[in-house]
Structures are given as C-alpha cells and as structure tokens.
Amino acid sequence: xxxxxxxxxxxxxxxxxxxxxxxxxxxxxxxxxxxxxxxxxxxxxxxxxxxxxxxxxxxxxxxxxxxxxxxxxxxxxxxxxxxxxxxxxxxxxxxxxxxxxxxxxxxxxxxxxxxxxxxxxxxxxxxxxxxxxxxxxxxxxxxxxxxxxxxxxxxxxxxxxxxxxxxxxxxxxxxxxxxxxxxxxxxxxxxxxxxxxxxxxxxxxxxxxxxxxxxxxxxxxxxxxxxxxxxxxxxxxxxxxxxxxxxxxxxxxxxxxxxxxxxxxxxxxxxxxxxxxxxxxxxxxxxxxxxxxxxxxxxxxxxxxxxxxxxxxxxxxxxxxxxxxxxxxxxxxxxxxxxxxxxxxxxxxxxxxxxxxxxxxxxxxxxxxxxxxxxxxxxxxxxxxxxxxxxxxxxxxxxxxxxxxxxxxxxx
Numbered sequence: 001x002x003x004x005x006x007x008x009x010x011x012x013x014x015x016x017x018x019x020x021x022x023x024x025x026x027x028x029x030x031x032x033x034x035x036x037x038x039x040x041x042x043x044x045x046x047x048x049x050x051x052x053x054x055x056x057x058x059x060x061x062x063x064x065x066x067x068x069x070x071x072x073x074x075x076x077x078x079x080x081x082x083x084x085x086x087x088x089x090x091x092x093x094x095x096x097x098x099x100x101x102x103x104x105x106x107x108x109x110x111x112x113x114x115x116x117x118x119x120x121x122x123x124x125x126x127x128x129x130x131x132x133x134x135x136x137x138x139x140x141x142x143x144x145x146x147x148x149x150x151x152x153x154x155x156x157x158x159x160x161x162x163x164x165x166x167x168x169x170x171x172x173x174x175x176x177x178x179x180x181x182x183x184x185x186x187x188x189x190x191x192x193x194x195x196x197x198x199x200x201x202x203x204x205x206x207x208x209x210x211x212x213x214x215x216x217x218x219x220x221x222x223x224x225x226x227x228x229x230x231x232x233x234x235x236x237x238x239x240x241x242x243x244x245x246x247x248x249x250x251x252x253x254x255x256x257x258x259x260x261x262x263x264x265x266x267x268x269x270x271x272x273x274x275x276x277x278x279x280x281x282x283x284x285x286x287x288x289x290x291x292x293x294x295x296x297x298x299x300x301x302x303x304x305x306x307x308x309x310x311x312x313x314x315x316x317x318x319x320x321x322x323x324x325x326x327x328x329x330x331x332x333x334x335x336x337x338x339x340x341x342x343x344x345x346x347x348x349x350x351x352x353x354x355x356x357x358x359x360x361x362x363x364x365x366x367x368x369x370x371x372x373x374x375x376x377x378x379x380x381x382x383x384x385x386x387x388x389x390x391x392x393x394x395x396x397x398x399x400x401x402x403x404x405x406x407x408x409x410x411x412x
Contacts, residue, residue, distance in 0.1 A: 267301060
C-alpha cells in the first residue's frame with residue numbers, strides 16, 4: 001500500500017504486520033493493535049524526517065484526513081493536547097507521551113520554521129463552525145474566545161446601538177432611510193430627496209468582533225476586529241465617500257458616474273468605480289496596504305498609482321510632513337483574505353506581528369516578560385481556535401506564552 005513519494009520505512013517488529021503507511025492510516029483511524037501502535041510510535045520516534053515526509057506525501061495524495069472530516073481532525077487534535085497536558089502534569093515518561101512531546105514538538109517546529117508541513121496545521125487544527133465557536137461552550141478559566149459577529153452602530157444623533165444579537169427588523173430611522181437588520185447583516189432602505197440633509201453613521205468593531213454590512217448604495221463591507229467605517233446614510237452627490245480605520249474588505253456596487261472613495265485617515269485615499277479590494281490601515285502596523293482582487297483602483301496620498309488585480313500598494317505609516325512614496329508589489333490573495341476566510345496566515349512572520357493580530361482577534365493585551373522572542377514562523381491555523389489552543393501551537397515552536405485574565409504574557 002505504498003504511496004507514491006512516501007517513505008518506505010519499516011520497523012523490524014512491523015515487517016510481518018503492516019507497512020509504514022498502513023500503520024499511519026491505522027493510527028489515524030484508531031485501528032492499530034497494541035503491538036502495531038508500539039511499532040508505529042517507535043518508527044516515528046526513530047525516523048523524524050522520514051516520518052514528516054510520509055505524512056506530507058499522504059496529505060498530498062489525499063490519504064489523510066482533510067477539512068471535511070471534522071470529527072477525526074478534532075479527535076487527533078484533542079489526542080495531542082491530552083498527551084501534552086498529561087506529560088506536563090505528571091512527568092511520566094510513557095512512550096506515547098514521550099512521542100508527542102519529542103516527535104510532535106520537532107514536527108511542529110518544522111511546520112513553523114520551514115513551512116514544509118503547513119498542511120499538518122490544517123490537519124491538526126479543529127475547525128468548528130462559528131456557531132459552535134461562539135455558543136458559550138465553557139472553556140478553561142485562563143482562555144479567550146475568538147472574535148465573533150458583533151459591532152457598535154453610532155447614529156447621526158450620537159446614539160449607539162449594540163448589534164451583537166439583535167433580531168431582524170428595523171432598528172433606527174435616519175430621515176427617509178430605514179436602518180435594518182436582514183439575516184444578521186446591517187442594511188439601509190429608503191430614498192433621499194435632493195434637499196434632505198445627509199446623515200452619517202459609524203460602524204465600529206471592538207477587539208474580538210467582526211461585522212458585515214451593506215452600505216446605502218449596495219456596496220458590501222466586511223470589518224475585521226478593531227476597525228470602523230463612517231459613511232452617509234445616502235449618497236446623493238457626485239461621489240460615494242467613506243472613511244475607515246483598521247481593516248475592511250469591500251465589494252463595491254458598480255456606478256461609473258459616481259466614484260467610490262475610501263479615506264484612510266489623512267494618510268491615503270482609494271478611488272474605485274466597481275471592484276473588490278482590501279484596505280489594511282491599522283495605526284499600529286508599519287504600513288497602510290491596499291490590495292486589489294478584481295477591477296481597478298487608484299491609491300492617492302499626494303502621489304497616486306493605479307493597481308491591477310493581484311497587486312498591493314503600500315505606504316509607510318511613519319509620521320511625515322510630506323507624502324511618502326507608494327510602493328507596488330505582487331500580492332498573495334490567500335494571505336490578504338485569510339482574515340475574512342477565518343484563518344491566520346503566517347508566512348515568515350515575526351512574533352510582534354503575530355501578537356498584534358492575536359491582540360485584536362482575542363481582545364487581549366500583549367505583555368512581554370523580558371526580551372521579545374526572535375524567529376520567524378509559518379502556518380495557517382484557524383481563527384476559530386480559542387486562544388489557549390493557538391498559544392499551544394505557537395509553543396511548539398519554542399515561544400512560550402500564558403494567559404492571565406485579559407492578557408497574553410509572552411515569556412522570554
């Protein structure tokens with residue numbers, strides 16, 4: 001049952017039982033006898049690189065559990081956590097515990113430092129539905145839940161409405177415009193007379209919240225955690241202009257006669273006619289980035305550039321009195337859209353950058369105990385993991401963290 005490109009390892013005790021790949025498949029499906037399990041664990045412990053290569057080959061060949069097999073993926077992940085916790089609590093050098101603490105540590109380190117087994121992160125990460133992730137299931141005391149749907153809407157009169165769990169229906173009236181919740185999404189309905197005063201609303205997501213709304217012109221906007229968008233309740237003039245902070249993904253309703261403008265504070269403006277693009281304008285990130293997925297946009301800050309699909313424009317966030325150059329580079333759409341697709345995307349990413357993302361996503365403060373750890377990491381873990389499991393993954397790379405209340409402590 002040898003897979004193409006997979007290792008042909010055989011433990012002497014396993015020669016008359018099963019091939020390495022049969023042992024691996026049997027392990028994943030809980031079908032090994034005690035002797036076969038011992039052979040599997042010894043083989044994995046003795047041949048680190050071949051073990052990693054065999055798993056990678058089986059993943060590529062589609063012979064390992066994939067995203068659709070949630071119960072098995074969840075069980076494998078819980079097995080890893082249970083054995084790590086047991087070894088930490090007891091110190092008992094049981095072979096199965098030793099294998100997880102030694103072999104899995106090394107394999108996971110390979111994932112983070114080389115990216116050669118990123119697929120294993122997908123395999124081992126439980127990826128429950130957002131409903132399950134936010135349904136209030138009890139977790140360990142020292143933990144933080146991932147971000148969930150919710151936001152604060154500030155109306156023109158200054159009134160604030162918490163949108164986390166409102167039912168469908170009209171929640172406010174702004175002039176001739178009704179503000180409604182439809183299938184959990186904010187939308188605007190109504191018309192605007194020429195002499196009507198234009199009102200402005202602000203949608204903001206605190207840390208630990210994300211939200212999706214439809215603007216009065218039909219444009220759709222997705223807000224990442226710790227973001228905001230300010231917009232009129234109608235677009236009666238010759239342009240459609242909004243302003244944002246943080247990170248927002250737009251699917252702009254086409255209107256060639258009325259350009260759509262996105263202002264990122266006083267640092268940049270993005271002009272479009274009808275397109276899909278993402279703007280990352282967090283104040284604590286080193287650059288403001290605009291990534292075009294479809295259509296055409298112009299990025300302006302005194303200078304201006306026109307992007308093609310698949311390109312990213314970046315502007316330094318450093319304070320300056322004069323416009324800074326706009327740099328254009330090829331973008332990785334998967335990396336840019338990972339947040340919207342409920343994944344983190346770490347590609348040679350340093351710890352400070354990772355921790356800024358975790359702070360916004362889990363609504364926590366990051367505290368460094370001593371020097372900031374070095375190193376760069378790779379992986380694509382699910383954003384639906386509770387913070388404790390995310391920190392367990394990071395811990396496999398040698399960076400140790402703990403949760404204390406609303407803080408993640410990064411230990412030297």
